[in-house]
Structures are given as structure tokens and as C-alpha cells.
Amino acid sequence: MDGWMDEKVSTDVEMTDPDVGAVMGFSGFGKKARTFDLEAIFEQTRRTAIERSRKVLEEERSVVRPSDPTSCAGRSGHTGDSTRSPVDSESGSDDSDNGSEKTGPTLPSQMSRLDVEGESAMGPPLPQGYGKQQCETDEEEEEDDGDEEEDDEDKNPLKRIPDSHEITLTHGKKTVSALGLDPSGARLVTGGYDYEVKLWDFAGMDASLQAFRSLQPCECHQIKSLQYSSTGDVILCVAGSAQAKVLDRDGFQVMECVKGDQYIVDQAKTKGHTAMLNSGVWHPKIKEEFVTCSNDGTVRTWDMNNEKKxxxxxxxxxxxxxxxxxxxxxxxxxxxxxxAACQDGSIQIWDRTVNVHTKFHNRQAHAPGSDTSCLSFSYDGNTLASRGGDDTIKTWDMRNFRNPLNVASGLPNIFPMTDCCFSPDDKLLVTGTSVKRGQENGKLLFFDRETFQKLYEIEVTDASVIRCLWHPKLNQIMVGTGNGLAKVYYHPVKSQRGAKLCVVKTKRKAKQSQTVTQEYVITPHALPMFREPRQKSTRKQLEKDRLDPVKSHKPEPPVSGPGRGGRVGTHGGTLSSFIVKNIALDKTDDSNPREAILRHAKEAEQNPYWVAPAYVKTQPHAVFAAPETEEEMEDDEPEWKKRKL
Incomplete structure (x- = not known):
């Protein structure tokens, strides 16, 4: 090929404009770029491929090649000399006589069915490496085995259930009534009848399986629903109050819906719910919108940007x-x-943009007076599953909403939030059963979506199974029970991340600090008199503190005696004991107060201290009346005061 290619390549040296060269000080800009005739190259490649394929086909017709895997190298389409087949070497010798190299690949043996007699039958030139054949190696066998396993899983969806391993998260002692998992599967949020909301981080947890945050967002109201938004940055919290709340990923409040006026009859005129909430979910496409339903008989949609209405x-x-x-x-x-499912047993469906009339409705979907606990759409959007309070689960075709597709009965349901959900492959329907605590085991049941046959069941615990969630990315099943536990089922191979991240981490030991010292504050620009000396070690600092009389001040001993310096003496050491001893238990007889006062008269006259010094100049001699007898007192009385006999 070098012969004809060199003819097409121009190697002339062009000189530049003499004026430009004179100004810039050189005679030329160098050689001109090489140019190629692409049409001639493609044509030559096509001709070479045709000749080589013709010789390969003739050789295969005359000689039957063995089926040894090593012969694949001889039939490969590599252009290198080290992997060239015998036929390629023969054709290469013929081509070398014509003065051209082999650039086109060889065709595989399957091309023998094509008509290669004429050049026009080959069509456009084949790309390089088209004729490569793969040998049957161990890797291919493994891939085939993997394909067979996938085919088996498609035929038997039970093999996709990740129930070989489980972990138990202890939420509390009361019912776990709410579960939520963010879209990435990194964090789990649980809520219960104990008003608590706990946040779990799979990547940050160790084998101790402790929640990293616990809070009560709605005070004394039971948590009924928790769900992450489509982006996973906020959590919708629906409790027994009339106001739904939006929390961020760390549990701090972002928004609180307004409460409506309970004295207005028309609920459309109020700005919010006026009674207890029952459920709430996020919009799957719009991250700021969510919907809630309440005992006030309304279903309301909200926008995060407008919490006032x-x-x-x-x-x-x-x-x-x-x-x-x-x-x-x-x-x-x-x-x-x-x-929305209602207490009269009906299921009513509206268009999101038209809130006047329902688009679909079924008045007798479940038994009247029973609380339908859950509605769930399939991933293809054609099927709706409903978990009724009448101990049934039903599926409905959205294209024919009058009659249910399948019905399964005998599934006890005593909680108003018992879940049902579809598997990620849309072939299974999952729900839980309610039991009386301590009598039976709550079960997680798996039904075939088409035939509604019960294919599998998992005995979870000795309490009711309320919440269930099958995450499509993690391929893990989260279950909330009536005894305060949240269980996570996973498979070490079929599941991804999630619970697998925390079970492999060992439990961290808490570091116990033996001493608590004052923190050292570095102030490089402070004056020398205010600058703290640099601490070299904790032990030396403790020794210095021991020698300091202020820091190592010895506690004062208890006071002995009557007391001093404002401190009360012993005998109990308290003020009440001092009063009891000196006042309450005083045995002095004060039945005659006059005698008790005159007992101190002589001492007061000799050493006046309180009253007498103030009247020394104005009243030097005190004159006190002598005590009189009763007869004298009666004589001095006027006539009108004397008692008549």
C-alpha cells in the first residue's frame, strides 16, 4: 500500500510570500501537511477484503478444519503477523508481489452462505475486526450461567425475594406506625405511637444499630405517616394533629401547614384542615407538592412555598x-x-387539575364502615391495590374500574395504616397481617400479581405486621411491627448497600475521659500579661494545679459550736435544726410576760442600749405608776363606769 499511497501524498515545500518572509526574517513556514485520498483507500480495502475472503472460502471447502479451540486464532481477523493464519500468510505472499500490504480483515466461515463471486455482492467495505470469532472460554460459560439464573428468576419471582438475612432496629416499645426510606436508600425514618420519630443512617451505623437522632415533632400526637420527597431532602410528617409538618433530613422543621377555621361549614372556604389527619404523600414528579387527607372530609394538596393556604x-x-x-x-x-379510600368502603379518584367531579369511583370497593388502610399503584400504572379493613386485599384495573381483578380474603387488619406494596419487578404484591400480641406470629405475605396465589410468607415476630416497604434500588424489605421493632430483610448478593453497610462494622467503644481539664486558648497576639502559658502535657498541668492553693482548695470542715461567719453550727447543720434546738425546744416558762420583761429591768437601767439613750436629755427621770389594787382602781372609776349591783 505504501507504493500507491506515496503517489497520492504531496511532499512539496511551499515557500511563503517573500514580503512576509522578509519582514519576519525567515524564508518559509515549513512543509505542507500530508493529504490522503480517502476514496482510493476505501476502494483498495474493499478489493483486498474480497480477495482474502474468496481464498478463505476456497480453503474451507477443500479442507475440513478441526474444532480445537486453539484454531480460533487461525480464523481471527487480526492484521498482525504474529496471529496470522496459514491462509493469511499465503494470501499475504501474493499481495506482497503486487507491492501492497494487507489492511482488510478476513471474513468468518459463516460468510460462506453469501454470494462472493462478484465484487458488487459484497457491498460497502466491512469495518476492521468484523471477522473476529470468540472462543468458548470459561468466562463465556460463566456469563451463560448468569443468563440462565436470570431466566430462572424471571420464571420464578420467589428467587428475587431478599429474605436470607435480617437486622432488627429497636424503635421503642409501642407500635411502629410509619416508615420512610429516601430514594437513594441511605437513611431510614421510623415513627410510632410513642410520638417519637427516629432517623437511621445505614452508612453511619455500626453493629449496635442505634438511631442517630430522636425527636417528637408533633408533641403528643401519634405519628401516622412519614415519607421522603422525590429528591430526598425533606420528610413529610403526618400525625394525629390537624397540621402536617415538613422536616429536613436532620429532623428540623422546615414548614408547618396552617390550621383551618373549624367554625366554617364549607371546608373549601377554610385555609387548612380542621380535624385529625389520616395520611399524606409527596407528589412523585413535583418535589414541592404533597397531598393530605383528614377527618374533616377533605383531601387537600399543598405547596411548600405557600404554607398559609x-x-x-x-x-x-x-x-x-x-x-x-x-x-x-x-x-x-x-x-x-x-x-382516596373512604370510610363508606368507596375508592374515589380525581384528576389532579379537576377537583369537582371524580374521574373514577367505585362505591362498593370494600365493606361499608371499614377503614381502607392503604392504596398503592403498580409501577406500570395500570393496577391499583387496596388493603381493606374488611380483612381483604384487592387489585383493580384502571382501564376497567368497576370490578376487581383479584381478591384475597382472610387477612386480619386491625390497624388503620396497614400497608401493601408491589415488588420492584411488578410481579408480586406484599402485605402484612395483624394478630393479637403473644398469641400468633405476624406474617408478611407475598401474592402473585396475576393469579393472586399466595406464593410465600415470612413470620416476622409475635406482633402485628403493619408497615412494609420494598425499596427498588436496595432490593431490601423494611417492615414495621406492633411491638416497636423495625426489621430489614436483605440478601448478601442480590441486595445493594443499605443494611449491608452497618452489619459489617464492629461496635465502637466509648472513650472514657479520666480527667477534665480547662481548654487551652491560643492567643498569639495577646499581651504577655494576658497570654496563657503553653501546655506541654496534661500530667504536668495536673501537678501544677495540685500545688495551686486556689485550684486545689480544701473543702471547709463542718462548723462546731454556735457558728461563725454566717455559717450555722452543728446539730444538723441546717437552719431548721438550729431553730428547733434554740427556740422551739426552749424550756423557759413565759406564762407571765410582765415578769419576763421586768426580769431585765435592772440590767436595762444600768446599761441602756436600745430605748433609754434616746430619751436621756428629754426625759431624764422616768416616772412609772405603782401597781394599784383592784379596790383602788374601782374607786377611781367614774360613776357611769361603775357596775350597778
Whole structure:
């Protein structure tokens, strides 16, 4: 190829403009860039590929090649001489006579079915490396085994259930009524009947499995629903109060919905809910919007940017047109529909933009008077699952909402927030059962979505199974129970991150500080008289503090005697004991107060201290009346005072 390629390459040296060269001080800018005729190169490559393929086909027709895997190297399309096949070397010798190199690849044996008699049958030139064949190696066998396992999992969805390992997170002693996992699967939030909300970080936890934060966002109200937003930066907290709250990832309040006026009859005229909330979820596409439902008979949508008023109001109605209480609400997967289940057993679905009339409704979806605890849309958006308070679970086709697709009964449900959810592959439906504590074990049941046959069950604990959540990214199942536990089921191979991060970490030992010393403050620009000496070691500093009489001040001993310096003496050491001893227990008889006072008259006259010194000049001689007898006192009395006999 070098012969014809060199003919096409121009190697002439062009001299520049003499004026430019004279100004800049040189005669030329160098050699001109080499140019190639691409059409000629492609044509030559095509011709070489055709000739080589023709010789390979002739050789294969005459000689039957062995099936040894090492022969793959001989049929490979490498252009290097070290991996060239015998046929390639023969064709290479012929091509070298013509003065050109082999640049085109060889064609595989499968090309024998093609017509290669004419050049036009080959079409455009094949790319380099087209004729490479892969040998059957161990890696290919492993890939085939992996494909077979995937096929088996597709045929048997039970193999996708990650239940080989589990961890237990202790939330408290009361029911875990709310579970939430962020979209990335890094943090879990739990809430319960004990008003507590706990945050768990899988990456930061160790084998002790302790929550990194615990708080009571709604004071004395039971937590009913917790959910991370689509971006995972905030948490929607719905409790038994009338005001939903939005918390950030660390549990601090970001927003609180306004409470409506409970004295207004028309709920559409109020700015918020006026009764206890039942449920709430985020919009799957719009990260600032969420929906809540309440006992005031309304379903309201909210915007995080406007906490002073709701965004829109949906009012479910019974068959008679009366107000009915919604027990749960949910968005569809695309966020266009809002579904709510009501206490009269109905399921009502609205278009998100039209809040007047329902788009779909079924008045007899579940038994009247039962609280439907959960609604869940499938990932394809065509199926709606409902967990009823009448101990049933049903699936509904959104294209024909009149009759249920499948029904499973005999599933006890005594909690108003018992969950149901779809598996990530949309082939299984999962729900929990309620039991009386200590009598039976609560179970997590797996149903086939198409046939509604119970395929598998997991005995969780000796209490009710309320919340269940199957994360699609982690492939882990989170379960909330009635005895205050939150369990996480995972598989070491099929699951990703999540609980696998914390179980491998050893429990950290708390560091115990033996001494507490004063912190050393570095002030390089302070005056020498205010600058603290640099501490060399803690031991030396403790020794200096021991020698300091102020820092190592000995505690004062108890006072003996009557007391001094404002300190009360012994005999109990308290003021009350001093009063009891000196005053309350004084045995002096003060039945005659006059005698008690005159007892000190002589001493007061000789050593006046309180009253007498003030009257020394004005009243030098005190004259006191002598005591009189009763007869004299009666004679001195006037006539009108004398008692008549």
C-alpha cells in the first residue's frame, strides 16, 4: 500500500510570500501537511477484503478444519503477523508481489452462505475486526450461567425475594406506625405511637444499630405517616394533629401547614384542615407538592412555598351526596391522578387539575364502615391495590374500574395504616397481617400479581405486621411491627448497600475521659500579661494545679459550736435544726410576760442600749405608776363606769 499511497501524498515545500518572509526574517513556514485520498483507500480495502475472503472460502471447502479451540486464532481477523493464519500468510505472499500490504480483515466461515463471486455482492467495505470469532472460554460459560439464573428468576419471582438475612432496629416499645426510606436508600425514618420519630443512617451505623437522632415533632400526637420527597431532602410528617409538618433530613422543621377555621361549614372556604389527619404523600414528579387527607372530609394538596393556604381541595361524597371521611390517599405513578379510600368502603379518584367531579369511583370497593388502610399503584400504572379493613386485599384495573381483578380474603387488619406494596419487578404484591400480641406470629405475605396465589410468607415476630416497604434500588424489605421493632430483610448478593453497610462494622467503644481539664486558648497576639502559658502535657498541668492553693482548695470542715461567719453550727447543720434546738425546744416558762420583761429591768437601767439613750436629755427621770389594787382602781372609776349591783 505504501507504493500507491506515496503517489497520492504531496511532499512539496511551499515557500511563503517573500514580503512576509522578509519582514519576519525567515524564508518559509515549513512543509505542507500530508493529504490522503480517502476514496482510493476505501476502494483498495474493499478489493483486498474480497480477495482474502474468496481464498478463505476456497480453503474451507477443500479442507475440513478441526474444532480445537486453539484454531480460533487461525480464523481471527487480526492484521498482525504474529496471529496470522496459514491462509493469511499465503494470501499475504501474493499481495506482497503486487507491492501492497494487507489492511482488510478476513471474513468468518459463516460468510460462506453469501454470494462472493462478484465484487458488487459484497457491498460497502466491512469495518476492521468484523471477522473476529470468540472462543468458548470459561468466562463465556460463566456469563451463560448468569443468563440462565436470570431466566430462572424471571420464571420464578420467589428467587428475587431478599429474605436470607435480617437486622432488627429497636424503635421503642409501642407500635411502629410509619416508615420512610429516601430514594437513594441511605437513611431510614421510623415513627410510632410513642410520638417519637427516629432517623437511621445505614452508612453511619455500626453493629449496635442505634438511631442517630430522636425527636417528637408533633408533641403528643401519634405519628401516622412519614415519607421522603422525590429528591430526598425533606420528610413529610403526618400525625394525629390537624397540621402536617415538613422536616429536613436532620429532623428540623422546615414548614408547618396552617390550621383551618373549624367554625366554617364549607371546608373549601377554610385555609387548612380542621380535624385529625389520616395520611399524606409527596407528589412523585413535583418535589414541592404533597397531598393530605383528614377527618374533616377533605383531601387537600399543598405547596411548600405557600404554607398559609392549601393549593386545592377535593371533597369525597357518599352515594347520598353526604360528606364522607377519607382514610388514605395516594398519587398515581405519573402524578396525574389522586386516589382516596373512604370510610363508606368507596375508592374515589380525581384528576389532579379537576377537583369537582371524580374521574373514577367505585362505591362498593370494600365493606361499608371499614377503614381502607392503604392504596398503592403498580409501577406500570395500570393496577391499583387496596388493603381493606374488611380483612381483604384487592387489585383493580384502571382501564376497567368497576370490578376487581383479584381478591384475597382472610387477612386480619386491625390497624388503620396497614400497608401493601408491589415488588420492584411488578410481579408480586406484599402485605402484612395483624394478630393479637403473644398469641400468633405476624406474617408478611407475598401474592402473585396475576393469579393472586399466595406464593410465600415470612413470620416476622409475635406482633402485628403493619408497615412494609420494598425499596427498588436496595432490593431490601423494611417492615414495621406492633411491638416497636423495625426489621430489614436483605440478601448478601442480590441486595445493594443499605443494611449491608452497618452489619459489617464492629461496635465502637466509648472513650472514657479520666480527667477534665480547662481548654487551652491560643492567643498569639495577646499581651504577655494576658497570654496563657503553653501546655506541654496534661500530667504536668495536673501537678501544677495540685500545688495551686486556689485550684486545689480544701473543702471547709463542718462548723462546731454556735457558728461563725454566717455559717450555722452543728446539730444538723441546717437552719431548721438550729431553730428547733434554740427556740422551739426552749424550756423557759413565759406564762407571765410582765415578769419576763421586768426580769431585765435592772440590767436595762444600768446599761441602756436600745430605748433609754434616746430619751436621756428629754426625759431624764422616768416616772412609772405603782401597781394599784383592784379596790383602788374601782374607786377611781367614774360613776357611769361603775357596775350597778
Amino acid at each position: 392549601h393549593k386545592s381541595v377535593f371533597k369525597p361524597r357518599s352515594m347520598q351526596g353526604k360528606r364522607v371521611i377519607p382514610t388514605t390517599c395516594v398519587y398515581s405513578r405519573d402524578g396525574k391522578l389522586i386516589a
